Every structure is written in structure tokens, then in C-alpha cells.
Amino acid sequence: MLRIVQLSTEEYVRDVLPHSAEMWAGERSFADYAAEFGAVSASGFGRRRFRTLGLSLDGELVTSCKRYQRELRCGERTFRAAGIGAVFTPESARGRGYATAFLGALLDAERANGTDLVYLFSDIHPAFYERLGFVQLPSRAIVLRADTLPHARIPARTLGDDDWPAIERCFAALDATRTFALTRPPLIWEWLRLRARSAESSGVLVRLGIMRGRRLVAYVLGRRFPAVDSFALDEFAYVDDEAAALVPALIRNAAGDLRKVTGWLPPSPARGAIPRGAVRARKNAVAMLLPLSAALTAAWQREAAGVAASAADPCWNGDHV
Ligand SMILES: CC(C)(COP(=O)(O)OP(=O)(O)OC[C@H]1O[C@@H](n2cnc3c(N)ncnc32)[C@H](O)[C@@H]1OP(=O)(O)O)[C@@H](O)C(=O)NCCC(=O)NCCS
Structure with a gap:
């Protein structure tokens, strides 16, 4: 049975980081990478606005991601945004549709919970996320x-x-x-x-x-x-x-x-x-957005042409997740 699960800091450090470190630890040792993750998770931000989630298949974790709680000001209003980062399927489980199924189920859950939009920064071919409904934002x-x-x-x-x-x-x-x-x-x-x-x-x-x-x-x-x-x-x-x-x-x-x-x-x-x-x-970190609620969809329709035609980008590097 496929099920979305929330992963504790310990579970994420044990089951995900050893696999994903090769891609994302940069110049950190594994111990430093795990310690930095632990510090973020334990912070006020981590406790209130940060989650690690996974897709479990018959009890085995097959794919995972990080979820950041943010707000987006769009036009006159401020909306509830979920940022998705570090989408990761271990190499041996790739190409079987797990990440697609996971993100699809996650989007359904976000919609049901009243999240107005989901955003992410794609390091792979954006078509993967476009198939789920995301649109690209100017990323230069x-x-x-x-x-x-x-x-x-x-x-x-x-x-x-x-x-x-x-x-x-x-x-x-x-x-x-x-x-x-x-x-x-x-x-x-x-x-x-x-x-x-x-x-x-x-x-x-x-x-x-x-x-x-x-x-x-x-x-x-x-x-x-x-x-x-x-x-x-x-x-x-x-x-x-x-x-x-x-x-x-x-x-x-x-x-x-x-x-x-x-x-x-x-x-x-x-x-x-x-x-x-x-x-x-940019080829990396292509900003993408998926409106979920009717209110954000309407606000986004009013802003989208301006965002697309702007000589400036919509995000700071600090917004990257
Ligand atoms: C991207 C990733 C999460 C996909 O997981 P998955 O469970 O294999 O995904 P699915 O089986 O649902 O879909 C596979 C699709 O992923 C896409 N994909 C995977 N890696 C890709 C890459 N490096 N470049 C472009 N597309 C890629 C392909 O479109 C593929 O579709 P195809 O099978 O028709 O070729 C997985 O490859 C991974 O963990 N990669 C390393 C981490 C990473 O780059 N994460 C994305 C950060 S934005």
C-alpha cells in the first residue's frame, strides 16, 4: 500500500540523507550536512514551518521531499504557499513513477488543507513538474x-x-x-x-x-x-x-x-x-508555481502576464528551497 508519511528528523537523517548527500552535501562532510539539517529542523522555523515527507510502499520509503511553509504576496492579498524541495527517489527505485505519484498525492493533500499554491525550484527537466500542472516562472x-x-x-x-x-x-x-x-x-x-x-x-x-x-x-x-x-x-x-x-x-x-x-x-x-x-x-533552480485555490488562481491570472514580461525575476536567491 502507498502512503504519505511524515518523517522525523531522525528518520530523515537515517533513511534519506545518506543517499542524497552525494548530490546535495556540497563540500560538507556527512556529519556537518546532517548537523546543519538537524539545526534547521530544531529551530523555531523548523518546528513551525518545515517538514520532511515521504511515500511509503508497504512500509518501505521510496521517495521523499522537504516542505516549507511560506506566504506569497500576490496583488493585494497574501496567500498560503508550500515550497517543495529536495524531491528524492533512491537510485534503485527510480523510473517507476514514485516521485510522480508522491507529488500528485501531496498536491491533493495541500489542496484539501487549504494551501493556495505550491512552488519549487527544478534542477531537472521542468517538463517533469509541468506534467503535474506547474508553470515556469522567469529564472535567469x-x-x-x-x-x-x-x-x-x-x-x-x-x-x-x-x-x-x-x-x-x-x-x-x-x-x-x-x-x-x-x-x-x-x-x-x-x-x-x-x-x-x-x-x-x-x-x-x-x-x-x-x-x-x-x-x-x-x-x-x-x-x-x-x-x-x-x-x-x-x-x-x-x-x-x-x-x-x-x-x-x-x-x-x-x-x-x-x-x-x-x-x-x-x-x-x-x-x-x-x-x-x-x-x-538558468538551467538549475528553475522557479515553478502551481496555483491550487480559486482565490490564488484569480490573483495569479492578474499578475502572471506582468511577471512573465518583466525585465526582472520574481524571486531572490534566498527564496530557493
Ligand atoms: C527526479 C527524481 C526525484 C524522479 O524520481 P522517480 O521516482 O524516478 O520519478 P518518476 O518515476 O515518477 O518519474 C521519472 C521521470 O523523472 C524525470 N527525471 C528524472 N531524473 C531526471 C533528470 N536528471 N533530468 C530530467 N528528468 C528527469 C524523467 O522525466 C522521468 O520520466 P521518464 O521515466 O518518462 O523518463 C529522481 O530521479 C531523483 O531523485 N533524482 C535525484 C534528485 C533530483 O534531482 N531531484 C529533483 C530536484 S528538482
């Missing part, structure tokens, strides 16, 4: 040559862990201008802070900000990868036009002497704060 990457960014003297300072509240306020000032966005209440920031500490990649974490008096008015988050001469830009924000004008120089500062700046194409209006650069479609 941008590359900037660091030497095309202004080399201005700006009073940039490194931000530490004490600066997270200021970062959150700065983000909120910019985010308030968006009509299509995954929202960031305090539990989501808790999760982002945990992720910022992850040892997944060898990149050197960079957090730079600009103060006006005691107020943080702009910040940049990313990682330096000297081996590939590249600064990976994750996110930036600013509180007003004056601060926005400093962002390119702030990114240049964050990149240091690295030649390239790479990242996801930022959402509007942040996209307008950086140069055009070279923009191309």
Missing part, C-alpha cells in the same frame, strides 16, 4: 564584469551577526514596494540566518552595508570564490533612491579584486539598481 542568471561597476570611495562596513535586525529592516523597506513576493516574517529570517552559516560551499561569506548615521541604508550579501575569480551575489537591498545609487559601488567593494559578479537576476525594483550585465536563462 546575471553576470557583471566587476570593472564595469563604479570604483567609488564609499563608507562600506562589514556587517556582523548583530546587524541582522538592521538588514531585515532594510530589506523590508525595499520589499514593501513589490506586489509579487514570498514574504519574510521573523521565522523566515531565522532560517536565512541559519543558512548563511552553512559550510555547503567554500565561498567566503561577505556582508557589507552602508550606514547613514545609525541607520543601515543599503546592504549586499554574497560569497567570494577566488578559485573561479567570481563574487556570487545573493541579495542586496536599499531604503531609498539615494541608497540605491550606492549599490553598484557596494557590490564592487564586496567583489574585492575578483573579476566577475554572478547571481540570480534580482527581482524588481532591485534589478534596476544594477547594470544590465549579461543575462541568460
Whole structure:
């Protein structure tokens, strides 16, 4: 018999992580990978907004995923969103329809529970998820040559862990201008802070900000990868036009002497704060959405054309699950 089951942290670490680590542990040892997963699960975010689920066939786990509880602001309203990540079938069980059956059953359960939409980031051929009804959202990457960014003297300072509240306020000032966005209440920031500490990649974490008096008015988050001469830009924000004008120089500062700046194409209006650069479609982490409720379907119909035609993307890299 096929059954959807909720997996405890211990079950997920025992039954799934040893298989999926090869794909997703990055540069972490298995112990570190499992410890980071444990820390997320045990956090306030983990207890309230994060689940691991699986499909059990006659008691044997045949496929699994992570589920993130978020909210999406779409037009005038905010909707209940479920983010699905780390869909995984062990190699020996692949190609038998388990992931398809699992996701189909999960979508039925979400619909029945009043979830307005499900979203995910596909690393495989998006057709797999399109067959279940998901639609692709614009998912692009941008590359900037660091030497095309202004080399201005700006009073940039490194931000530490004490600066997270200021970062959150700065983000909120910019985010308030968006009509299509995954929202960031305090539990989501808790999760982002945990992720910022992850040892997944060898990149050197960079957090730079600009103060006006005691107020943080702009910040940049990313990682330096000297081996590939590249600064990976994750996110930036600013509180007003004056601060926005400093962002390119702030990114240049964050990149240091690295030649390239790479990242996801930022959402509007942040996209307008950086140069055009070279923009191309992403092959990994293709954002996809499936409206479930009538209310979200109607709201999405009003927003969809604007999202598709925008010169900016709908998500920050930090929204990735
Ligand atoms: C993707 C995955 C979960 C599918 O699990 P599954 O139980 O074999 O899925 P199903 O049997 O329901 O469907 C198989 C379909 O998966 C799709 N698929 C699997 N791997 C794929 C890949 N690397 N690229 C493109 N499509 C892929 C194919 O469309 C395949 O359809 P086909 O049999 O007609 O060729 C499984 O291959 C897996 O765990 N891969 C590694 C982890 C991963 O990449 N997860 C997805 C993250 S977005």
C-alpha cells in the first residue's frame, strides 16, 4: 500500500540523507550536512514551518521531499504557499513513477488543507513538474564584469551577526514596494540566518552595508570564490533612491579584486539598481508555481502576464528551497 508519511528528523537523517548527500552535501562532510539539517529542523522555523515527507510502499520509503511553509504576496492579498524541495527517489527505485505519484498525492493533500499554491525550484527537466500542472516562472542568471561597476570611495562596513535586525529592516523597506513576493516574517529570517552559516560551499561569506548615521541604508550579501575569480551575489537591498545609487559601488567593494559578479537576476525594483550585465536563462533552480485555490488562481491570472514580461525575476536567491 502507498502512503504519505511524515518523517522525523531522525528518520530523515537515517533513511534519506545518506543517499542524497552525494548530490546535495556540497563540500560538507556527512556529519556537518546532517548537523546543519538537524539545526534547521530544531529551530523555531523548523518546528513551525518545515517538514520532511515521504511515500511509503508497504512500509518501505521510496521517495521523499522537504516542505516549507511560506506566504506569497500576490496583488493585494497574501496567500498560503508550500515550497517543495529536495524531491528524492533512491537510485534503485527510480523510473517507476514514485516521485510522480508522491507529488500528485501531496498536491491533493495541500489542496484539501487549504494551501493556495505550491512552488519549487527544478534542477531537472521542468517538463517533469509541468506534467503535474506547474508553470515556469522567469529564472535567469546575471553576470557583471566587476570593472564595469563604479570604483567609488564609499563608507562600506562589514556587517556582523548583530546587524541582522538592521538588514531585515532594510530589506523590508525595499520589499514593501513589490506586489509579487514570498514574504519574510521573523521565522523566515531565522532560517536565512541559519543558512548563511552553512559550510555547503567554500565561498567566503561577505556582508557589507552602508550606514547613514545609525541607520543601515543599503546592504549586499554574497560569497567570494577566488578559485573561479567570481563574487556570487545573493541579495542586496536599499531604503531609498539615494541608497540605491550606492549599490553598484557596494557590490564592487564586496567583489574585492575578483573579476566577475554572478547571481540570480534580482527581482524588481532591485534589478534596476544594477547594470544590465549579461543575462541568460538558468538551467538549475528553475522557479515553478502551481496555483491550487480559486482565490490564488484569480490573483495569479492578474499578475502572471506582468511577471512573465518583466525585465526582472520574481524571486531572490534566498527564496530557493
Ligand atoms: C527526479 C527524481 C526525484 C524522479 O524520481 P522517480 O521516482 O524516478 O520519478 P518518476 O518515476 O515518477 O518519474 C521519472 C521521470 O523523472 C524525470 N527525471 C528524472 N531524473 C531526471 C533528470 N536528471 N533530468 C530530467 N528528468 C528527469 C524523467 O522525466 C522521468 O520520466 P521518464 O521515466 O518518462 O523518463 C529522481 O530521479 C531523483 O531523485 N533524482 C535525484 C534528485 C533530483 O534531482 N531531484 C529533483 C530536484 S528538482
